[in-house]
Amino acid sequence: MLIWVAALHCEASPVIDFYRLKKSHRDKAFDLYLGDDMACIVSGVGKLASAAASAWIAARYRDEASLAWINIGTAGAARHDIGAIFLIDKIVDAETAKSYFPAPTSTPLLPGSACLTLAQPSRAYREDCLFDMEACGFISSALRFSSAELIRCIKVVSDNRHAETGRNREQVSALIRHHIESIERQATDLLALDDEVAALEFPAESWQRLLAMAHFTQTQQNRLRVLWRYLCNRNLGPEALLQELSTRKTAASMIETLERISYSDSETL
Amino acid sequence: MASCIYLESQVRHHPLAQKILERLRRLPVIEIEHFGEVFNPRAQNFRLQKKKPAIIIASKTKGHVLAAPEGYGLGGDYNYYFSHMLNCLYDCRYCFLQGMYRSAHQVLFVNYEDFGEQIRQIAATHRQEPVWFFSGYDCDSLANEPLTRFTEYFIPLVASIENAWMELRTKSTQVRSMLSREPVARVVTAFSFSDRFSHDSLEHGVPSIAKRIDAMRRLIDAGWPVGLRFDPVVYHENYELGFSELLEQVFAEIDADRLHSVSLGSFRLTRDHFHRVSRLYPDEPLFAQNMRLDNGIVSYPPDRERQMIEFCEAQLMKYIPGHTYHPCEWHD
Ligand code: SF4
Numbered sequence: 001m002l003i004w005v006a007a008l009h010c011e012a013s014p015v016i017d018f019y020r021l022k023k024s025h026r027d028k029a030f031d032l033y034l035g036d037d038m039a040c041i042v043s044g045v046g047k048l049a050s051a052a053a054s055a056w057i058a059a060r061y062r063d064e065a066s067l068a069w070i071n072i073g074t075a076g077a078a079r080h081d082i083g084a085i086f087l088i089d090k091i092v093d094a095e096t097a098k099s100y101f102p103a104p105t106s107t108p109l110l111p112g113s114a115c116l117t118l119a120q121p122s123r124a125y126r127e128d129c130l131f132d133m134e135a136c137g138f139i140s141s142a143l144r145f146s147s148a149e150l151i152r153c154i155k156v157v158s159d160n161r162h163a164e165t166g167r168n169r170e171q172v173s174a175l176i177r178h179h180i181e182s183i184e185r186q187a188t189d190l191l192a193l194d195d196e197v198a199a200l201e202f203p204a205e206s207w208q209r210l211l212a213m214a215h216f217t218q219t220q221q222n223r224l225r226v227l228w229r230y231l232c233n234r235n236l237g238p239e240a241l242l243q244e245l246s247t248r249k250t251a252a253s254m255i256e257t258l259e260r261i262s263y264s265d266s267e268t269l
Numbered sequence: 270m271a272s273c274i275y276l277e278s279q280v281r282h283h284p285l286a287q288k289i290l291e292r293l294r295r296l297p298v299i300e301i302e303h304f305g306e307v308f309n310p311r312a313q314n315f316r317l318q319k320k321k322p323a324i325i326i327a328s329k330t331k332g333h334v335l336a337a338p339e340g341y342g343l344g345g346d347y348n349y350y351f352s353h354m355l356n357c358l359y360d361c362r363y364c365f366l367q368g369m370y371r372s373a374h375q376v377l378f379v380n381y382e383d384f385g386e387q388i389r390q391i392a393a394t395h396r397q398e399p400v401w402f403f404s405g406y407d408c409d410s411l412a413n414e415p416l417t418r419f420t421e422y423f424i425p426l427v428a429s430i431e432n433a434w435m436e437l438r439t440k441s442t443q444v445r446s447m448l449s450r451e452p453v454a455r456v457v458t459a460f461s462f463s464d465r466f467s468h469d470s471l472e473h474g475v476p477s478i479a480k481r482i483d484a485m486r487r488l489i490d491a492g493w494p495v496g497l498r499f500d501p502v503v504y505h506e507n508y509e510l511g512f513s514e515l516l517e518q519v520f521a522e523i524d525a526d527r528l529h530s531v532s533l534g535s536f537r538l539t540r541d542h543f544h545r546v547s548r549l550y551p552d553e554p555l556f557a558q559n560m561r562l563d564n565g566i567v568s569y570p571p572d573r574e575r576q577m578i579e580f581c582e583a584q585l586m587k588y589i590p591g592h593t594y595h596p597c598e599w600h601d
Contacts, residue, residue: 089273089299101299101307103314103372104272106321112273112297147314193317200551226547233552259559266554267506269470 001064002191003057004040004072005050005142007134010169011073012042014177018184029056037191047093047117047137054141065198068150068190071138072183074158074172075115078125082163085179086130087186088153090114093136100139103148105193110182115155130155150194152186202229206238213242214251227258234265272321273297275307275374279328285379286326289416293324303327308355308372316549318373319360324416329378334387337403340598343496343530345434347400349391352407353378353419359412359440360473362553363501363536366407368545377413381422388426392433402427405438411458414443421446428453438498442476442484452492457529459496460485462519464511467503471555478515482522494529500597501536502581504558504569512581516588525589533585534597535577537568564600 006012009031015021021033021040030053031042039061043053054069061067077084087110091100094116114129117136125131135153142151156175158166165171176183207228216224232238241258248254274296280286281300290298301307304327337348355376357366378384392400404410410419420437424447427435434455447458460481463471468478476484489495497519502512536555538546540562547556561570568574578596585594 089297090301099301099306101275101301101310103318104321104323105317107270107272108297112299114299143310143312147312147317148310149314149317197314197317226551227557229551230557234554262557263559266557267504269466269503269505269554 001061001066002038002068002070002187002194003054003061003142004038004070005043005054005057005134005138006040006072007043007045007050008073008169008172009042010172011176012040013173014180015040015072015183017177018180027060032057038187043134043138046133047119047135049137050134051137051141054138055144058141058145063204065201066150066194067142067146068194069138069142069146069152070183070187070190071135071142071153072176073132073134073155074166074175075130075132075155076122076125076159076166077113077130077157078127078161080113080130080157080160082157082160082165083175083178084111084157085182086111086113086115086155086157088113088115088130088135088155090129091135091139091153092116092129093140094118094131098136100136100143101148102139102151102153105149106189109185110154113155115153125161130157150190150197152190154183154186200229200233202232203238206232206242209242210238210245213245214248214254216251220251220255223255224258227255227262230262231258231265236261236265270321271296271324271375273299273323275299275301275304275323275325277301277304277325277327280326280379283328283379285381285418288418289324289326289377289379292416296324301325304376308370308374308376311371313371315368315371315373322356322372323374325374325376327376327378328380329383333384334391334402337401337406341403342401343436343532343595345399345401347395347398348403349400350403350406351384351388353381353384353404353417353423354408354413356407357409357412359409359475361440361475362471362473362546362550362555363503363538365538365542365546367542368549369407369542375408375413377417385422385426388433389430392430395432397432399432399434402433402435403438404435409439409441410437411439411443412441414441414446418446420450424450424453424456427456436496440472440475440481442480444484444488447493448487448491452494454494457494457496458485458488459498459530461498461500462515463499463501463503464508464515466505466507466511471503478518482519486522489523489527495527496530496532497523497528498532499581499585500532500534502533502577503536503555504573504577508577509580513584516584520588525593528589528593530595531585531589531593532595532597533578533581535569535574537566540565540567543567
């Protein structure tokens with residue numbers, strides 16, 4: 001599941017349009033747009049809003065095996081052209097000086113930059129980084145639910161020393177829309193990583209059926225989880241395994257059966 | 270090739286850092302204050318990072334050289350270890366480095382002079398007694414040699430300290446820099462091997478067995494002391510065939526009488542390491558095998574382990590003189 005977090009509608013709309021996401025009328029706390037394997041939330045301006053929106057949506061999707069995140073938005077820059085796009089590699093909270101690092105899993109295809117998250121809008125441009133008002137709120141929250149490899153932050157420059165387009169909604173959308181193919185590549189890449197993490201989890205439904213077959217103590221459940229995860233990942237098919245276990249009477253004998261299958265399967269490395 | 274470089278600001282002008290940056294000039298560089306900012310945070314997925322780890326160029330500030338754990342070594346009385354890197358370029362599933370740290374990024378410490386200073390001091394405290402310094406504990410000693418230039422600094426250092434001995438442990442073929450210098454009798458390069466079945470399934474990114482044997486042979490021919498490590502021996506349905514074939518392959522090229530030392534040990538990990546790594550790779554057959562926990566160590570049940578070691582030792586003794594053999598002792 002991929003979550004897009006944008007401060008403003010005009011920053012979210014290129015993504016919403018591209019993926020044809022549909023507005024959720026059920027959710028009131030934040031504006032939320034939904035697709036099959038993704039959602040886009042509009043947080044409002046500021047790091048607190050971004051952190052709150054990220055935490056809220058993580059709670060909404062707490063049953064997902066894995067969550068991946070992209071913060072999409074605009075930023076100010078001293079020396080970069082309006083419309084330049086960056087994959088943020090370091091996020092610094094201007095108030096606390098704490099740094100966060102989204103973790104790359106391949107050589108980034110977009111130019112990288114640090115981003116300083118400010119509490120207030122500012123024209124004091126710094127040479128060595130972009131600045132925005134959300135990134136650190138977003139990442140500090142997302143890191144509570146996902147690992148740093150599943151979190152990206154993409155910023156398009158909307159303001160610099162010579163021009164300020166940040167207040168013009170249509171222009172902001174156009175700046176982001178211009179890069180939609182690069183943005184899509186980031187999303188595709190991230191979804192693949194997310195699938196990889198999710199695939200290591202076993203199907204919740206089969207796990208519930210397994211637990212219902214006998215009374216397992218907590219220690220037995222821990223052992224069972226390890227065995228079940230392994231066997232499900234080895235394509236041994238939960239249905240066939242459940243069938244095999246249906247003739248066993250006790251939790252211990254079920255674990256013994258799964259151990260036997262697991263030991264025999266793992267003789268071939 | 271790494272994904273990017275994290276560079277501690279304090280080592281930006283260090284000559285070795287400069288050389289590494291020059292070699293990796295195509296990679297993006299992200300400045301950091303301390304390597305722990307990137308290396309230590311909780312929310313990291315080692316398995317995902319291992320696909321393409323970053324390089325972290327840093328300075329080690331304390332604990333450069335440490336006393337080796339009990340039972341570690343080749344029979345010497347004074348054993349120490351040090352790591353000029355954290356984590357490894359390769360990806361062996363049985364390695365205790367899998368998940369030892371939260372991050373899979375490779376930390377390259379560049380302040381060799383501080384390591385050197387401690388090595389000198391420790392050697393001096395033992396006066397005329399031989400002191401062993403083991404490199405490659407938290408890394409592979411030579412795998413990153415073109416970047417780290419480890420041998421360029423540490424071999425002359427050890428050569429200059431009369432009672433210092435050093436073991437480099439490697440699965441790489443990066444011996445060119447060693448071949449370009451005079452051999453040092455007190456520097457032993459130990460090559461680790463597993464049979465071809467284990468190699469194919471568990472040693473991701475590790476050079477082929479044949480290439481490593483060739484690297485080993487070239488070092489021996491040049492006069493360098495070389496050791497052989499069959500550790501860990503991993504159980505599988507063909508382990509007897511695999512081990513016998515491996516010995517045949519090695520000793521077809523290597524003169525056993527010219528080996529400094531040979532050691533052998535079966536797969537084992539501390540309980541914490543085993544749990545960490547099996548959580549990282551729940552789909553890995555190695556961790557689904559029949560294992561026992563004994564005294565904090567997860568390993569094969571005693572019967573199986575005895576059987577494996579007895580078989581492997583018997584095979585090994587067909588090739589090597591007994592005095593070079595050092596079994597890996599880890600049971601109490
Ligand atoms: S080469 Fe050695 S240090 Fe590197 S992953 Fe393999 S066992 Fe670990």
